[in-house]
Amino acid sequence: MPSETTDKNNVTKPAPAGRTLQNNDAMLSVRGLKKVYQTDGGPIEAVRNLTFDLRAGELACLVGPSGSGKTTLLKCISGLMAPTEGQVLLDGVQVSGPPKKMAVVFQEYGRSLFPWMRVRENVELPLKNQRIPKAERDRLVDEALEAVGLSHVPMSYPWQLSGGMQQRVAIARAVAYQPEVLLMDEPFAAVDAQTRADLEDLIRTVWKKLGVTILFVTHDIDESVYLGERVIILSSSPTVIQEDLVIDLPAERDQLNTRSLPRFTELRHHVYEQIQLAKAGHRPAAAAR
């Protein structure tokens, strides 16, 4: 765990537990992020204090007990929601609205694709909107559909496809957009187990091929350990970072062998314990007030 920083708010706020980098190394920086919702029943503090960095080309998973403000955090990072305090920096630039270098894949695939557009049009629309020339657009769309294994259904409507295929379309749309950071909000929570395994491998493949930075939010412990190079464990709400864990599994992963490695079991065990602690209300020593 990194030592306490020289943050001047150190006295009043819990110290950040997430790994931070020198400024120019970080692709995505989250600094002292806090989100308080104002509701009729009074303010609700969803996220208390989050600080962590993502190196360019990193694949990090965020896990936390349900209701730990994962979606809130993702909305703040993607610029859809303004944080109450703190800031998000993408490549050194503060995020104040959805940045061009970022794409988001949502859990609800059925509600994130345009049902009035065919698969190809869905993938193409963000590029068209950026006025990318037709020839290049076609190339990007073809490549993206190819990468997710959907070159055979460009003229279908999303609702004609299975759930897993719809989520592939959403991934293809994100890939074609050529983001530097890809945020994924529990993208496989609503698909069946087998499709889920395929999609996990797809993400690893796409990540290696494109060198994109991925922040993958999930509530599935196995998934986080299998996918990530690093797992950031969140506490229960109001959220702080419970632990920032390096996943030292081999870079080549496959569903059978990786999952049966003793190290996989150990890591999974460790994350599980931490989540249980988080659920029980335990908070990291640095966050105790």
Added chain:
Amino acid sequence: MKILKGIGYAVGLPTILVLFWAVATAGEANFFVPTPATLLATFAETWFGDRILSDVLPSIGRLIVGVTAAIIIGIVAGLLIGSVKWLRDLTEPVLEFFRAIPPPVLVPVLMLLMGITDSMKVVVIISGCIWPVLLNTIEGVRAIDGVLSDSAHTYGITGRARIRHLVLPSAGPQIMAGVRQCLSIGLILMVISEMFASSSGLGFTIVQFQRSFAIPEMWSGIVILGLIGVAMSFIFQFTERRILRWYHGLREVENAV
């Protein structure tokens, strides 16, 4: 074969109804109810002449202008009011008030203000037709899915692109439901706007026939109104099927699950 079957279903019931009517009117001659043969003959001689140019076409023309204007104004204003929260809060009570006013009561007032002109009749049609389109568009715009809206936002689809690719198609099913109501109201108001102090048009002609006890002629006018309604409904269905093909497909898939 399939087409023949379709046509069979479409004309089957009308044929039976006409036959029933022929049998019922065959025996005695009721002054107020003509036989099908009389009506057909009257229909031809009444409408296939000058009246097409002097009454039917101008009426249809005003109907088309009024309905089109109502649809365009309704959609544009609906997009605006539906997208801007304070505008919605501001206009909602006023819209409810105006919507509650039955348009025929406006005819005498508009006649005084605008004279007995084509524009007056078009305004009457607009004043009644605009509400279903406007209110449905507002509802449709408000009901846009949050996730879809977030998706579009993260991909930088904002401003005009958002209206074109997200708001309009998403509100499409609601807007079309409004347009369907708008068409039938339009036909009613077309007739009503011509019944007061007018000197031409379908509504005027039918009232004229009634007053002069030209009963078969009056019936033939009513038949024309029915035929216009049927034609409008077919055009609407054809267009709606094309614009909302995705929606009907989606619904079928959802219902099949």
